[in-house]
Amino acid sequence: MITKPKGTYDLLGVDAKISNYINHEIEDFMINYNYEYIRTPVFESTELFHRTVGDGTDIVTKETYDFKDRGDRNITLRPEGTAGVVRSVIENKLYGNKNDPIKLYYNETMYRYERPQSGRFREFTQFGIEVFNSDDALIDAEVISLGYNLLVSLGLDDVVVKINTLGDASSRENYTNALVSYFKPHINDLCEDCQKRIKTNPLRILDCKVDKNSEVLKNAPKISDYISKESKERFNKLKTYLDNLDINYEVDENIVRGLDYYDECVWEYMLDDGIALGGGGRYNSLVENLGGPYLPGIGFALGIERIILKLKEKISDKKLENMIDVYIMSVSDEEKIYALKISQDLRLNNVITEINGNNLSLKSQFKVADTLNAKFLIILKNEDLQKGLITVKDNITKEEVKVDESEIVDYILGNI
RNA sequence: GCGGAAUUGGUGAAGUGGUUAACACGCCGGAUUGUGGCUCCGGUAUGCAUGAGUUCGAUCCUCAUAUUUCGCCCCA
Numbered sequence: 330m331i332t333k334p335k336g337t338y339d340l341l342g343v344d345a346k347i348s349n350y351i352n353h354e355i356e357d358f359m360i361n362y363n364y365e366y367i368r369t370p371v372f373e374s375t376e377l378f379h380r381t382v383g384d385g386t387d388i389v390t391k392e393t394y395d396f397k398d399r400g401d402r403n404i405t406l407r408p409e410g411t412a413g414v415v416r417s418v419i420e421n422k423l424y425g426n427k428n429d430p431i432k433l434y435y436n437e438t439m440y441r442y443e444r445p446q447s448g449r450f451r452e453f454t455q456f457g458i459e460v461f462n463s464d465d466a467l468i469d470a471e472v473i474s475l476g477y478n479l480l481v482s483l484g485l486d487d488v489v490v491k492i493n494t495l496g497d498a499s500s501r502e503n504y505t506n507a508l509v510s511y512f513k514p515h516i517n518d519l520c521e522d523c524q525k526r527i528k529t530n531p532l533r534i535l536d537c538k539v540d541k542n543s544e545v546l547k548n549a550p551k552i553s554d555y556i557s558k559e560s561k562e563r564f565n566k567l568k569t570y571l572d573n574l575d576i577n578y579e580v581d582e583n584i585v586r587g588l589d590y591y592d593e594c595v596w597e598y599m600l601d602d603g604i605a606l607g608g609g610g611r612y613n614s615l616v617e618n619l620g621g622p623y624l625p626g627i628g629f630a631l632g633i634e635r636i637i638l639k640l641k642e643k644i645s646d647k648k649l650e651n652m653i654d655v656y657i658m659s660v661s662d663e664e665k666i667y668a669l670k671i672s673q674d675l676r677l678n679n680v681i682t683e684i685n686g687n688n689l690s691l692k693s694q695f696k697v698a699d700t701l702n703a704k705f706l707i708i709l710k711n712e713d714l715q716k717g718l719i720t721v722k723d724n725i726t727k728e729e730v731k732v733d734e735s736e737i738v739d740y741i742l743g744n745i
Numbered sequence: 746g747c748g749g750a751a752u753u754g755g756u757g758a759a760g761u762g763g764u765u766a767a768c769a770c771g772c773c774g775g776a777u778u779g780u781g782g783c784u785c786c787g788g789u790a791u792g793c794a795u796g797a798g799u800u801c802g803a804u805c806c807u808c809a810u811a812u813u814u815c816g817c818c819c820c821a
Contacts, residue, residue: 332794332812387819391746409821439821444746446815455821522818533819587820598821607821632821660779693773695781708780722780729780 336443336451347637347644351483355436355456358479362471364432364458369413371438375403380619381412383589385529392441406440409588410457410630411612418461419621430463436633448604448635457609457630464613464625466563469594470570472609476598476629477576480606483636484643488606490578492571492596494564495532495585496556498614501592504555505531515545532585552582560593567594584608590615598631600639607631654681654745656703656724658694664709671707671719674738680745698724704745707737 333339340348359366375395382389394406407413414433418424423431436456445451458475460468473490480488495501508531516524523534535549553561571578578596586595586608595610609629616624655675659668668684675682683701685694698706706722713720718731721740732740 335812392819441820443819444817445813446817449820453821457821605821630821635821658780691779692777692781699782706780710779720780 334451336445338450338452343641344637347640348633351456351633351636351640352436354479354483355434358475358482359434362432362475364434367414367417367433367435368437369410369417369435370407371440372404372406373413373416375405377412377416377619378405378408381415381588381590381615382409386587386589387529388441388587392443394440394442407437408439408441410435410437410439410455411459411588411590411615411628414457414459414628415615415619415621415626418459418624419616419619424462424622424624427462430468431461432458433460434458448632448638450634454633455607455630456633457607457628459626459628461616461624461626463627466566467570469567469611469627470574472627472629473567473571473578473594473596474574474576476607476609476631477578480598480631480636483640485600485606485636485639487601488577489599489601490571490576490596491581491584491599492567492578492594493552493580493582493584494556494560494594495552495592495610496560498592500556500560504550504552507550507555508532508534511550512545518543518545530587533587536583536585564594586610590618594627596629598629604635604639606635606639652681652702652704653683654703655683655705655707655741656694656698656701657682657684657707657709658691658698659685659709660691661711663711663714667709667714667719668707671737675741678738678742680738680741705741 375393378389378393384390388408393408396404398404414435418431418433434457437454438452439455440452442451443449458472460472473492477488477490496504509527512519512523512527512531512534516527519527519534520537523537526534526537535546537546556564568578568580584595584597586597588610590612591610592613593611595608597608598606600606607630609627611625611627613625615626616622657668657672659665665685672682672684683698683703685697689697695706703724706724708720708722710720713731714734717734719734719737720729721732721737722729723744
């Protein structure tokens, strides 16, 4: 038997239902917030991810799906969504003659070569938004609250947003240097991973779970001492906005994010149990670094698989059950002709209808109708049809009536 | 990239180095010749992830591979 590749999954059953529910909710949100849908290629040139995500990051050094196509081009399956969107914004010059922010969203599969575990796959789905052409803290607040509100509205009401500020690009760099020179003398007091992080991602040491309580870490330089007055003011403004929007957030100075392109505000959406559902940040120099004009940007991404996982624990089984309006029962050939015709009439009137599609015995049809949770049964009988009548059984009260053939649709519409 | 656990029908699973692989749910058929959901009776894995090896003989022991799962790392 040929099996699915490691880390992939078939979306079906309850998961598929929840996934559809999430997608509908996303569509509604995006209409109300006035964001436009964008779809970029599943694969891009390898260089794009090296220049955006960062050469030294784990994502690029050991997690990408890289290959050469038949034209000898270096290609990479996208490991995240921002790089492609930014590339597209530059390539299509979406920034021309614009005073208002450019607001985009995507909801697509991403690819990372990692060991699968709970809520993590090699092919996974991210919903994300990106806003360009605004450096206003007001937009920061809109973007952060959008993600929060979406999660809450999906049913994840214990979400907390952990926010932090990295300052502008140069203060981020100054702080990173300060951290390196502080940690170097103490290198032997750090865990094995952190000793590597000094070279690869010094900021990430702050978020280390092993060294969390060590003296070295507690006495490390604070990021707040390195960020500019402007950044601080802007961060305070953001907090005021979030307070006013009733967003459940906490400032957490250890949130630093793993991608290189972030500056100013960064945040993560966390649940009570410490599971991160997504995160994002501002990236004011990314567009320029990729060869575009100065164009500030901000965005986040949510992991759909993790949301499905959490939602599955919360949504009641009742809500996920099949519930159809009408099941039409037929046995003889003549009855089947009627069954198909009535099913079409009902379906075109938005009545959820199912028919005997497998030549089942009447007994089996009753059982099927029950497993489908049919509200009404239409039981076709030759003797009725000759008189122009149709038997309808309310499957909850068990009451049976005979309805004139011509009024069947109206009768159902009036009773469901 | 590192470590642990697992893999038996449609499902939940028991089990053993040696003729027919429990039990339950589900499904199919019948009792009930077109009104069911209860009950009763009957049927339902030529195969125990895949490939090699040990053995007279392997689903069971050994090794490898694949996948699943739980961690680490990292992240969504």
